Amino acid sequence: MDMDIPLPDELELLESDLHLYEDYLEPEVYEIEVDEEKRDKESSGSPILQSNSPDFSSAALNSVTESSSENGLKRLRSDDADVLRDSVLDDVEPSGGKRSRTDKPEVENEEDWLRYLPPTENNSMAEEETNLAVKEKTVFRFVSEIDGDFIPITAPDSDERVYVKLSRSGDKEESKKLDLKERHGGIMQENINVLLERAEKEALTKTLEASYDTQLDAMPPQEPVMHERLWVDKYSPSSFTELLSDEQTNREVLLWLKQWDSCVFGSEIRTTSDEVLSSLRRHFSMAQHHKLSSLSSTRKNKFPGWKAGNFRDSTFSDNKEGTTEGIQDTWSKKSRLPSPPEHKILLLCGPPGLGKTTLAHVAAKHCGYHVVEINASDDRSSSTIESKILDAIQMNSVLGDARPNCLVIDEIDGALGDGKGAVDVILKMVSADKKAERENGSKDQPGKRSSKKGQRSVSLIRPVICICNDLYAPALRSLRLVAKVHVFVQPTISRIVSRLKYICNQEGMRSSSAALSALAQFTECDIRSCLNTLQFLYKKRETLSAEEVGSQVVGQKDISRSVFDIWKEIFHTRKLKLQSRSVSKSRNTCDKLEHLYSLLSYRGDYELILDGIHENILQLNYHDPVMHKTVKCLEMLEVSDLMNQYIMQTHQMILNVYQPSSIITIHRLVAQVQRPNIEWPKSYQRCRALVLEKMENLRSWHCRVPPLISRHINSKTFVEDLVSPLLHIISPRTLKPRAMHLLSEKEKDDFTQLVNVMVSYAISYKQIKTDPHSNSSRHEATLDGSVFALDPPIDGFVCFKDYESCHNVLALAVKQLLVHEVENKKILQGSNGKLEPLSDAKQVNHEGTRDKSSKGGLTKTECVALSAKNNTEGQKSYSTQHHPSTSTSASDGNSAPGVNLKSSGVRKNPSLGSSSFFDRFRKPGSKGSQTTDSIDKKEITLQRDLRPLLFKFNEGFTNAIKRPVRVRDFLL
Template sequence: MDMDSEMDILPEELELLESNYQLLEQDEQDYYSYIDETEPQPQPQSPKLIDLTVPSEPQTNGYKRSRSNSPDDVSLPVPSDGKRVRVCDSSVAAEAEEEDWLRYSPPPVAAEEVRFVKEKTVSRYASEIDGECMPVTAPGGDRVYAKMDRFQGEERLKKLECSGYDADLSSEPIGVLLERWEHEAFTKTLEASSECQSVLEVPEARVVHEQLWVDKYAPKSFTELLSDEQTNREVLLWLKQWDSNVFGSEIRSTSDDVLSALKRHSSISQNQKPFDSKFPRINRGSKWSSDKYRNARSVDDSGNSKSIQDTWNTKSRGTGPPEQKILLLCGPPGLGKTTLAHVAARHCGYHAVEVNASDDRSASTIESKILDVVQMNSVLSSSRPKCLVVDEIDGALGDGKGAVEVLLKMISAEKKPDGGKQSSGKEQQGRKSSKKGRKTASLSRPVICICNDLYAPALRPLRQVAKVHIFVQPTVSRVVSRLKYICNKEGMHASAIALTALAEYTECDIRSCLNTLQFLSKKNETLNAFDVGSQVVGQKDMSKNVIDIWKEIFQRKRTKMERTSHRSKSFEFGSLYSLVSFRGDYDLIMDGVHENILQLNFHDPVMQKTVKCFNSLEVYDIMHQYIMRTHRMSLNVYLPPVAITVHNIVAQVQKPNIEWPKSYQRYRTTMIEKMDILNTWRYKTPPHIARHLSASSFVEDLISHLLHILSPRTVKPVALQLLSDKEKNDLHQLVSTMVSYAITYKAKKSDMLPNNLRHEVADDLVMSLVPPISDFINFKDYTSNHYVLSLAMKQVLVHEVEKHKILQANDKTMALANGPREVIDAGTKKFQLANSNHAAAVDMKTVENQNVLSKQMNANPTSVSRNINSNEVVTDNSKPLTKGNRKTPFSFFVRGKKSNAEGFQSNDGSLQKESASKKDQFPLLFKFNEGFTNAVKRPIRIREFLS
C-alpha cells in the first residue's frame, strides 16, 4: 500500500529509474565480481557456487536472490514478508523525513554509486583527486577516495530517490548482500566439511585463516614424521618395549611383526593395533611419505638394521619395561621432538599427556600429575593408557629440577621392589599395575622428556638413568620436499631454490619455515630465494656449542651458488655474527681461535695472514680490556666481527682439528701459583731485605744468581774442623745467606724429583729448596748449568740453617734483655759483630779448643750413637759460627756477671762459668723441646738484667 502510494507520488521518476536500472544491475554484477576477487578462490568457481546454493537456501534468501536476478520484478509488489516490509517501511519513512540524506549515509553504497556515476573521480590516492574528496571504504577493506561533486550531486540525488522508491533496490544494499554471501560461504563450508571426512587435507583453512600451518600440517601419523628415521624408530621401539608391561597379554606384541614393521617402516605396522582405525588414512600423505621413505631407506637401512636388531634382541629377552624408564629427547628447537613424542605415543596406543613449561612444575604438583598419569588407569579414555610427555624439561631451571627429582625418585623407588621381585612373574605385576596402580610411587608408564640442551645442569642426574636420543637435523631435501608439498597445498608459489635457502637459513627448523611461509602467503608475497636473510624470517636465538663455533670460524662452507658470492658473503657475515654474539663468551671463543689458529693449514708464504690474524686478536684484546675497564658493555657488539675477520682470512674448506683452549688457563693458574710462592717467600724474608725487592725483581735479577750462590762447588760435606779457615768462612757466608733469604732444604720423596737434580745421588731421600725457587728457572726444554749440592752437603746446610735461626732468635731475646743500648737490628748486627770479632775471639778460643779436644775424647762414646749430623755438630766446635755463638752468650754473661737468664741458655752460661769443659759442650748438644726445660731455675731480679 505504501509502496503504491510512493509510486504514485513520483511517477515521473520511474522512467529515469528504468533507464538507470541497467547500470544498477551492472553495478551489482560488479559488486559480485568484486567479492570474488577478495576471495582467494579462483573466480569462475564463485558464480557456479552461487547457482548451486540457490536451491538449498532458505526461503527468504531465495526471494532476495530471485529479485536481484530478475530486473523485471522491479515494478511488482513485494510479497508480504514481515522483515521485508519493515525494511521498506523504514526506508520509506526515512525518505519521507530526510529525503535523500539517510540513503546517502551508508558509505559503501555511495561508493559504488559514485564510482558508477563518475569513474574518474574515484582513486586510491587522495592526491590524485583535485578538489574536495572523501574517503570511502569498501566492504572488502579497500579504501578509495571519491571526489565530491556538487553539481553531480543533484542528479545523483534524483537517482537515489528513485532507488529509494524501488523496494528491491533498497533491500539490495550491502548489508543484505554480505549476509547472503556469508550464508553461501557457510553452506559451502558445510559441504566442504562433509567432504573433508574422507580427505584429510581440507581447504577449510582458506576460510578460517586463523589456523597455523604448523598445526595444520603437523604430522598426524608416524609415517609423516620428518625427523631422522633412526631416531623415530628407536623411540617407537622403546615405546613398544612397554607393551608387555602396560597392555599385558591383551595385545600380543609379536616380536617378528614389530620388528619387520619397524624395519620396513611402513603403515602396515599400524594394523596390529586395534585402535588403528582411529587414525585417519591419508591418501596424499602416504604417497608423499612413500617417496620420502624410499630415499631415507636407502641411507638408513644398511646401517641401522643391525642396531635395531640388537636393541630388539635385548628387548625380547626381558619381557618387562625397558632398562631405562625415561626417554630423553634432545635437540635444537623446531626439529619435531614434541611432534615425534606425541605421534609415537599415539601410534603405540597411548594417550599422550603433556606437561610443559607453561604448566606449573613445582615438585608437588608434578608429582601428583605424574602419579595421575603413570599409575591411574583413566576411566574416560576407555582403553588407552597414558604416556607422559614432559616438554621443555630444561626450560625453567628451578621448576625443571622439581620434575627431574620426582622422576628420579620414582625410578629409584621402582628399582628397589624390582630387585626383590625379579623372579616373580613380571608380566603379572605389570598387568596389576596397569589395572590398579601400585602403592609405591613407581613408573609403570613410559615417560618421555624433551629438552633442548642436553647438558643443562638440571638434567645431569636424569642423563644417567634415561635413554638419551639426540635429534639431528633432517636433511634439507626432506624438509624442502615437505615444504614444497605444503606450498602446493596452499597454492603458494615457491621455487625449490627458495625453499632450500629458507630451510638452510633456519637450519631445518620446520616450524620456523612454515611460519615464515604462512606469513608470506598472508602478505601475498612470494618467497624470494635471495632475500631469505633479509626477509622477516625469524632466526633462532640459539647458542651453539663453542666447539661448533670454532669450527664455523675455521671452516669455509663450500658454497654451491658461486654466482652470488657477494650475497653469500654477507649472509655468512650475518650468520657468523649472530652465532658468536649469541654465544656471548667472547673470551673463550677468542682463546680458542688463538689456540687453534696456528694449527690450521692455510697458505701463508710470508706469514702475512698470520700477522693479520694476530692483529685482529690484539684488537679484540684491547677492546675487551677497554670495555671491562670502562664498563661500556654496549661496545660488546664490536667484538664478534673480530672472529669474522679471522674467518675471512684463514677459513679453509677442510675440516679443522679443534682443540679446547687450555694453555691460557693453565698459564694463568700456574702463574698465580708461582706468584703466590714468590709473595710468601718475600713475606718470609726479613723486611730490611724484602723491601728492596719486588716480586718480579726476585725472578728477574735474583733467582738465577742466588741459585749459583747457594750451591758453591767448593764446599765439601766433611767434618767441619777439617775445613780451612777460608772454607769455614764460605760456609758461614752461605748459611747466613740462606737464613737471611729464608731458604732451607727440605726432604722430599724422590718421585717429586725435579729433573735438573742430576748431581743428586740416587737416593730415596731428596732434599730440595724451600721455597722451591729452582722451579723458576726450570723452563721446558732448557737445561741450566746450575750445580746442585750433594745430599750430604744439603743435610749439613739444613742443620746449620736451623742452628743459625735458633741462635738468631736467641740473640734477639738477649738483645732485648740487654736493653735498648745494643739494639740495632738485632739479627743481622749481631752477626756482623760476631764476624768482625772473629779475630779477637780466636785467641780466646784456641785455649778453649784445646780444652774441648781433650773433652771430646770423653764425649765421643755418647755421640757415637747419634747420626752423622749430630756427630758433626759435636765436632764443629772450631767453626766460626759456633764461635760467634759462644761469643755472644759469653760476652753477655761476662757483662752480666751475676745474672742468669731464664731457659737453658742462661743455665748453660752459668755452667759455663763453673767449668770450661762443660761450657764447650753445652752449646752443641742442646736439644730444644718446646715447653720443656730441665734447667735449674732460680729467682732473679730484674735489676740484675739492667745493671
C-alpha cells in the first residue's frame, strides 16, 4: 500500500530537481517493453494505455479503443454479479495501487478498511508488506533518499515515477523485477476465480478485436476516412509527459490540481497530501526534514498529535466503518473538513494554439478526474450554465467512469453576453465558499459547523479550470481577482520542431528542420496551425520547403495584437540578415510594410496608437543631427491628427484606411534595431483631464462674481491678463500682520480696498489640511497642520513646473483677518441688498459692530455701556430721525466705503416711519412731545446720552431683535 503515495510528493521533488525531469524519456522507452508484457497478461485495460503506444496504426487504434471501452462496460456488468470483494479487488488491480485513488468514493471506504485491517486477516496483504520491506531499500520515491547514482523510471500508463538506486550493480536487476512486481502486485494476489474470469474476458476481447479487424479488411474504403483524422487530434498529447507547453506552467497546473486531492478524494490520500500541503506551506527544507522523518517512522505514529487540539473538542459521530482508534478519528475528522486550495479556480490564458485546452484535459486526466468541458459551442446562458456547472461539480456519473469531475470551461472570454453567465455562477460559488470559510474562522463551534454544511453543498468542491485567450477581457475582470492565473508563453521553436519532425516521420512526410522551424516561426508557435498546415501540404504535395512557408497563405493568423505590441512593432525593426540579397531585401521590406499595415488596420485604434507614438518617439535613439527626422515624424503626427479631426467631423470613416500610411512613414523614419522602452501615453489624457477640471473651477467661480464684473471676463482673458496681476493685488507686500488699530490711516485704506477687491471678485481664503508635498504650504505650515488657501484656487493658474512665481504670500494672521473681514463684508452687503429700510438703531448696531470688529472683532458683550466715542456716534445717529442730512454727513466723515453704501441707503429711505421692531413699543405720544419741545429737553437728553444704558436681546433669529437698544427707548 505504499503505492498510495500520491504525486504531490513527486511534484515537489521535481521542483527541486529540475534537471532530472529531462531524463524520463529514456526510461519510458525502456519501460514500454515491460508494458507490452503486461498487456499480454492483462485484458485490454484502459484506453489511455493504448493510445499511448505510438506504433499502432490509427485505424487499429481506433477500433481497439472502441472495443476496449465496450469491453470495460461488459466487464463491469459482469462484475456486478460477483461478490463485492472481488469487484473491489478488480477495481484495484488493473493499474496497481496508483489507480485505486481515482476510484469511486465507495471504493475509498473499502480501501480504508483494507488498510487498517490487521495484516493477519489477509494473506496477500501480508505478502505485500514483506515485499514492501524489501523494496524500500532499492526503489525510492525521492531522490533525496538516495545517496548514490540512480535512474528515474516512469511507467507510461500511470506516469508514476520511482527512482532506482544504482550503487550496487547487482541490485539493479532485482529492482527492476521489484518494479514489475509493483505493477502486477494486484494480479498476484487475486484468487483463481477472478483470474479465470479474466482469461475468459480476454478471449472475448480478442475475438471482438478480430471481428473488427476482419470488418476493416473487408471494407477498404473505410480506411481513408480513418486516415483523414486531423493530425491535431491524432497526435494530441495524451499523457502529461508529452505536453509541449512550458514545463513550469504544466507543473504548476498539476500542483494546483493536486491540491484538490484532499478535498476530492478523501482521507486515504490525505496521509501524504496533507503532509505535502503543509510542507509546501512551510519552508522547503523544513518540509524535507519532515518527510524524511515520516518515512523512517512507521505509519501508525506518524502524526501523533497532529492538529488534534483543533478537533478534539468538536463532536463528530464517525460515519466511517466505526474504527474508533485515536488516529483514525482524527483522519476521519479531517476528511470532514476538506481543504481545497486557496484559489479555487485556475485561469489559463494565452494565444491560441499553444495547448491550453490540451493541458487542462491531460492534467485533469492525469490526476484522476473525469473532464467535463463546457465551451463556446454550448449553450452558455446563465440559467443553463448554472445547472450544468452544478451538475458537473456535485454529481458523479453512475455508469462506467466513476472518477470525480473536473470542470473545464473553455473560451470563457469568448462570448461576452452569454459567457458572463458562467463567470457569474462561478464567482457566486467562490464567494459563497469564502463566506462559509469566514464563518468557520470566526465561530469554531461544532453547532455552527453542522449548519454550515448545507451551505457547503453549493460551494465549489471540484476543481474548475477556465481557459481564455485574452486575460484582460472585460468579462473576466472579476474572475481575475479570485482565480489563480497562469499565462501561457510560447514554447521554444526547437521543441515544436522536434515534435513536428516526429509527426512528419510518423506520417512519412519528408521535411527539413529549416522548413519546420520557419513554419513554427510563421505561425508564432501555434502547434495547431502548424499541424493543420502540414497536413494540408501533405495531402497536396507531400513536401514542405522553407521558402514555401513564407509564401503560403495557409496558417497565417489575423489576430489583433495588443497596442503595446503595435508600438513595439513600429519602433522596432529586425536586423536584416547579411546574406539576403538586394532583390529579396526589397521584397522583404515590402512584406514588412504590408504586415505592419495589416497589423495597424486590424487594431484600428489610431488615436491611441498615435498618442503612444507621440509619447515615446522622442525617447528613441535615432540618428538625427539636424532634426529632420523629428520634424518629419511630427509632421506625420500632425497629418494624422488633421485626418482624425476631419473624419470625426464629417463621419467619413472610410478615410481611416489612410491612417496607417502616416504611421508606416514614421516607422520607416525612426525604427531601430534596439528594443524600445515603451510607456503608456498618459500625459495627453492627464492634460485633458486637468484642463477640464480647471475650466470647471473657473466657470463656477465666474458665476459667483457679480455680473457687473464677470461680463467683462472670459476664461481666455482671465488666464491671459487677469490672474497674475490679481494675485499680486490681493497679496500686497505692504500689508503687515498687525492688529487693526495699529495700522496707519493709509494702511487701513489699503486694507479696506483689498477686502473690497476680494469681495467683488468672490475670492476668499479657506482652511485646508496641510499637504506636505504641495509647494505653497512650505511657507506657511502652521502648528495645527492647516493652512489657508485661496478659495477658488486661482493661484493654481500660475503654478508651472520648474517655475518660481514671484507672488507674495501673505502671513497667516493676515489671511485670518482677511477671511474674517471678507465674511463680514459679504454679510453686510447681503443685508444691505435685502433689508432696504434701515433704521437708526440698526445703524447704531452696525457702527458698534464695525468698531468692535475694527479692534479685532473679538469683544462681544451683551449689555454694554459703550465708550464715549460710541456714545457721541449713537447720539448723532439718534438724531438722524429728525435731521437726516446731519447724520449722513457725520457718518460719512469717519466710515469706510462699506458704511458709505449703507448710509446712502439711509439717505434714500424715509427714516420717519417706525420700521424697527422695537419702535412699535414706543408711545407715539412721547415721540410727538419730543419733537414739539425738543429745545427744552435737549439738554437733559444730552446729559442722559452721555452714559446710555443699552439692552441687547440675544435670543431670537433675526437681526431685528438681536441688537442693542437703549433702555430709555423702553421707558419713554
